[in-house]
Amino acid sequence: xxxxxxxxxxxxxxxxxxxxxxxxxxxxxxxxxxxxxxxxxxxxxxxxxxxxxxxxxxxxxxxxxxxxxxxxxxxxxxxxxxxxxxxxxxxxxxxxxxxxxxxxxxxxxxxxxxxxxxxxxxxxxxxxxxxxxxxxxxxxxxxxxxxxxxxxxxxxxxxxxxxxxxxxxxxxxxxxxxxxxxxxxxxxxxxxxxxxxxxxxxxxxxxxxxxxxxxxxxxxxxxxxxxxxxxxxxxxxxxxxxxxxxxxxxxxxxxxxxxxxxxxxxxxxxxxxxxxxxxxxxxxxxxxxxxxxxxxxxxxxxxxxxxxxxxxxxxxxxxxxxxxxxxxxxxxxxxxxxxxxxxxxxxxxxxxxxxxxxxxxxxxxxxxxxxxxxxxxxxxxxxx
Numbered sequence: 001x002x003x004x005x006x007x008x009x010x011x012x013x014x015x016x017x018x019x020x021x022x023x024x025x026x027x028x029x030x031x032x033x034x035x036x037x038x039x040x041x042x043x044x045x046x047x048x049x050x051x052x053x054x055x056x057x058x059x060x061x062x063x064x065x066x067x068x069x070x071x072x073x074x075x076x077x078x079x080x081x082x083x084x085x086x087x088x089x090x091x092x093x094x095x096x097x098x099x100x101x102x103x104x105x106x107x108x109x110x111x112x113x114x115x116x117x118x119x120x121x122x123x124x125x126x127x128x129x130x131x132x133x134x135x136x137x138x139x140x141x142x143x144x145x146x147x148x149x150x151x152x153x154x155x156x157x158x159x160x161x162x163x164x165x166x167x168x169x170x171x172x173x174x175x176x177x178x179x180x181x182x183x184x185x186x187x188x189x190x191x192x193x194x195x196x197x198x199x200x201x202x203x204x205x206x207x208x209x210x211x212x213x214x215x216x217x218x219x220x221x222x223x224x225x226x227x228x229x230x231x232x233x234x235x236x237x238x239x240x241x242x243x244x245x246x247x248x249x250x251x252x253x254x255x256x257x258x259x260x261x262x263x264x265x266x267x268x269x270x271x272x273x274x275x276x277x278x279x280x281x282x283x284x285x286x287x288x289x290x291x292x293x294x295x296x297x298x299x300x301x302x303x304x305x306x307x308x309x310x311x312x313x314x315x316x317x318x319x320x321x322x323x324x325x326x327x328x329x330x331x332x333x334x335x336x337x338x339x340x341x342x343x344x345x346x347x348x349x350x351x352x353x354x355x356x357x358x359x360x361x362x363x364x365x366x367x368x369x370x371x372x373x374x375x376x377x378x379x380x381x382x383x384x
Contacts, residue, residue: 003032003042012048013055023051027084030288044288076221076368080111080356081210083286088211088293095207096296104183104205104352108167111210111356114160127173133344134242140173141238144231151362152227159230159362163355166230170351174344183348197335200300204331204345207293207324210353212286216240216247217350217357224358225368233358234351241347249325250332250342253281257310257329265306265313273317281326282314294327303330 004012009029010020020043023029028051030044081090088095090110098107128139144166151159171183175190184202187193193201210217220237224230241247256279260268272279284291303311307330311322322330328342338344361368 002045004045004048005034005040005042009043009048012052014052046288076213078213078357078360079113080360081212081353083212086287086289086292088207090210095209096292099203099206099296102206103202104209104349105164105167107206107209108164108352108355111352112160112163112359113356124168124172124178126178127169127176133174133176133338133340136173136176137170137238137344137347138235140169141231141235144169145229145235148229148231150227151224151230151233151358152365159359162230163359166234166355167348167351169231170234171348174348187345187348191337191341193335193337197301200297200331200335201345203300204297204328205349207297208328208346208349210350210356214246215243217353220354221357221361222368224361225364225366227362230355230358234354237350237354238347241350242343247343247346247350249280250329250346253325253329254339256280257307260310260313261306265309266317268310269313269317279314279318279320281329282311282318282322283320284323287323290321291323291327293324294322297324297327297331298322301331301334304333307333 006017006020010017013020013023015023020029024031024043029047031041032044034040034042079091081088082092083089090098090107091113093110098110102110128136128143130136130139148162167183171186172178175186177190179186179190182202184205185198188195188198188201213221216237216239219240220233223236224233244252256268256272259271262268263271269279307326311326311330315321325342328345331337332339332341
């Protein structure tokens with residue numbers, strides 16, 4: 001990570017020193033003591049560059065909207081999750097601290113705004129019978145989306161019961177059978193995991209339960225804004241999650257780990273960098289100092305030696321620590337989980353967040369309908 005002096009930051013931004021300090025106080029620029037001169041400060045170059053880019057674009061409405069699409073300005077209000085100061089908070093509570101003691105079910109109630117009351121479970125059906133966890137997950141949510149009523153205008157208690165059963169539906173689909181008891185234990189048993197690994201799965205589920213307005217959550221909110229059922233919103237989220245730049249990132253980490261086994265860790269990292277590729281599983285735009293979810297999860301088990309070596313080599317070459325995608329793959333290898341285990345855990349965990357965001361969006365009564373900036377051929381003239 002690169003850091004620059006105050007004079008360099010002021011020159012790059014074209015502002016006065018007081019304005020630089022104001023940006024720091026508002027959390028727009030990260031700062032740290034200069035190791036060579038402790039009485040001076042250094043400023044994060046990436047934050048300076050992002051601010052300078054925004055200033056150069058101006059603040060026209062269209063430019064603000066364009067900036068918001070990728071890791072930019074907030075676009076809607078939410079009281080569910082905050083990523084601030086390098087930490088993750090669920091309704092004001094630190095997610096890492098919650099992962100020490102809570103289950104996915106209790107965190108799901110917290111995200112929904114519940115008060116911890118356990119709802120009576122609805123009768124359960126066996127999940128769809130397909131060969132893979134991914135197929136069963138899609139089929140289970142699609143079946144619910146095709147039969148559950150729209151969420152708009154329904155009583156809060158009815159939606160709460162539906163929300164709890166929906167999370168159960170996806171957990172059963174991943175496990176391949178209808179079960180009782182905590183979700184992390186049901187999944188662990190279905191996957192033949194040792195009991196000691198159940199708690200690691202629990203931690204992972206809590207840490208992945210929500211992450212503000214990520215791509216899959218935004219899709220879930222868009223679907224919910226139409227009044228669609230909670231299941232339809234979650235199915236929209238699952239579709240987005242399946243992409244290789246989101247929940248499918250674990251597959252890219254697995255491929256990278258295979259390269260490291262074949263070439264050696266340092267050589268695999270060097271080859272990726274030589275190709276101009278991003279190193280999958282390392283770094284995160286919202287956590288410039290390291291993904292706290294990854295640190296919390298990696299501390300709960302002993303990663304395989306080959307993955308530890310890969311993490312050291314990647315960090316040495318890029319300065320980027322491992323993120324939660326790498327941690328999920330390491331956990332899966334350490335516990336002997338199925339190949340698609342990381343994606344399945346991600347989907348079950350994030351379903352809690354999709355449901356919470358769908359419920360929140362439903363209460364607004366607002367349709368999410370952005371506009372596109374047309375850049376195609378000029379429209380044909382109307383004949384005289």
